[in-house]
Amino acid sequence: MDLILPFKVGDAVETRSYNVGYRGAWFRCKITDMCIRSGHMECQVEYIDYPDERRKWNRLFKIPPKCRNQKASQNREIMLRPPFPRxxxxxxxxxxxxxxxxxxxxxxxxxxxxxxxxxxxxxxxxxxxxxxxxxxxxxxxxxxxxxxxxxxxxxxxxxxxxxxxxxxxxxxxxxxxxxxxxxxxxxxxxx
CATH class of the missing domain: 2.30.30.140 (SH3 type barrels.)
Structure with missing residues (x-):
């Protein structure tokens, strides 16, 4: 079954971070490019609230950091979501x-x-x-x-x-x- 993503270049989205200092944060972004790189679907985003931050490539799916109560065989989670609803x-x-x-x-x-x-x-x-x-x-x-x-x-x-x-x-x-x-x-x- 093919995966159909509701995102395209130019869309406003929120992207999640697991980077140190910003773990658990959601950033408002705009998708500037999408492609498959090294076998993974990735998108390039421009940070709306950080205009001086360079555009970055992000994998659309990642395995989140392990919690105490989680099993090691964790599914990947999507790292993008549409803008928060009204x-x-x-x-x-x-x-x-x-x-x-x-x-x-x-x-x-x-x-x-x-x-x-x-x-x-x-x-x-x-x-x-x-x-x-x-x-x-x-x-x-x-x-x-x-x-x-x-x-x-x-x-x-x-x-x-x-x-x-x-x-x-x-x-x-x-x-x-x-x-x-x-x-x-x-x-x-x-x-």
Missing amino acids: WCWENDIAELGPQTDVVAVVSSRWKVGDLIDWWYTDCFWTGKITELMSDDKVKIICPEIPLGEGGCWVADPKDLRPALDWSLEKGWSAPLSQCYKSFFEYQRTHF
Whole structure:
């Protein structure tokens, strides 16, 4: 069966990083070229929020770093996804009107335990809300190495969006991958 990718040169996408210092981050990019190199499908991307960064070739599929609870025979994961869908709070739907193209609706304001993407240093970091500090501050925790850079952070809620997964088969979905669920369950029971 042939693999049909929904991406083409010129598309806006987000690309994931496992590079040290940016593990677990998603970057907004534009595809500038695609080809098969050394037997692997690759794309060249231009980083939207890092205009001085040179264009880089990235494999479309990689084996993610191993988590404690994962088997060694891990499947490859896609490293690109479409731009994050528009989203809104459930009580804001009426204000958007019937012709809106919102595809994700969040039922309640942020709460402890919510899985989020946090806009920080011009990229999105996956994390989990651990404390509501005030109307304009929440505490979040990011996955530890090898899936993220780790750490607890104070964030402004306006810099958060709900965390979603994307796959070729299902499109956008929630919740996050089992590895992140395992990481956060470990954090909850050991800290």
